[in-house]
Amino acid sequence: MVKLNLIAAACENMGIGKNGTLPWRLKTEMEFFTRMTSTTKDKNKKNIVIMGRKTWDSIPPKYKPLSNRINCVLSRSDLDVKRYKDVHAFRNLEECIEKLEGNDFRDRWETVWVIGGSNIYKESMESEHFYRLYLTKILKEFDCDTFFPKMPDNLKKVSDPKFQKMSKRKETLSLCTTSMRTLSAKYFIKYLKAAFTVDCI
Numbered sequence: 001m002v003k004l005n006l007i008a009a010a011c012e013n014m015g016i017g018k019n020g021t022l023p024w025r026l027k028t029e030m031e032f033f034t035r036m037t038s039t040t041k042d043k044n045k046k047n048i049v050i051m052g053r054k055t056w057d058s059i060p061p062k063y064k065p066l067s068n069r070i071n072c073v074l075s076r077s078d079l080d081v082k083r084y085k086d087v088h089a090f091r092n093l094e095e096c097i098e099k100l101e102g103n104d105f106r107d108r109w110e111t112v113w114v115i116g117g118s119n120i121y122k123e124s125m126e127s128e129h130f131y132r133l134y135l136t137k138i139l140k141e142f143d144c145d146t147f148f149p150k151m152p153d154n155l156k157k158v159s160d161p162k163f164q165k166m167s168k169r170k171e172t173l174s175l176c177t178t179s180m181r182t183l184s185a186k187y188f189i190k191y192l193k194a195a196f197t198v199d200c201i
């Protein structure tokens, strides 16, 4: 069964976007995102990134499609992505999941990441396929027009060795406090929809 891993960065007012882009520039956060969503154990496989059409539009041309990942874009209209390799458009999340579980795809991918935006996060958290949310909390308020949706009540904080390794947390913190306009960042709170809890960092 497909497990949806959500990854997002939200500021104090739970904002995630402004004018079709990110409200902040955080290089290490972007590197963390890339590492988390790209790394696979099996070098013959790639990870899936599922995103809404506006998030797809927000990716600068030189980074499009997100490299070393199979990009899946959700749109209710006909989205032409044929010119891109490893990019697929779907009409809804269910159709996308069905395709990923199908024979053409199943052996090609390792982990499924949902990378936003707002409604895609919401639908994913409501889905029976929802597995885990990796949420970077940025401890500053930004003016935003797009927000992370309300989280379900049954989320539990967990620790995750993969995450600890990838986060390079010390480095991230020092970089943010020195070069990011006194932006303080308490990174990487994560939640798991499951019946157990372990310590959160």
Ligand SMILES: NC(=O)c1ccc[n+]([C@@H]2O[C@H](COP(=O)([O-])OP(=O)(O)OC[C@H]3O[C@@H](n4cnc5c(N)ncnc54)[C@H](OP(=O)(O)O)[C@@H]3O)[C@@H](O)[C@H]2O)c1
Residues within 6 Å of the ligand: 007, 008, 009, 010, 015, 016, 017, 018, 019, 020, 021, 022, 051, 052, 053, 054, 055, 056, 058, 074, 075, 076, 077, 090, 091, 092, 093, 115, 116, 117, 118, 119, 120, 123, 146
């Ligand atoms: N901080 C973060 O972690 C983070 C992560 C991602 C994005 N962002 C930011 O968030 C903003 C974009 O997010 P957003 O919420 O405005 O838009 P979005 O979710 O990226 O895209 C919305 C579009 O996706 C399609 N869509 C949404 N739900 C769908 C569904 N159930 N089935 C099929 N298609 C569906 C529709 O496309 P059509 O209109 O084509 O039908 C809809 O207009 C940007 O500012 C971006 O930079 C931030």
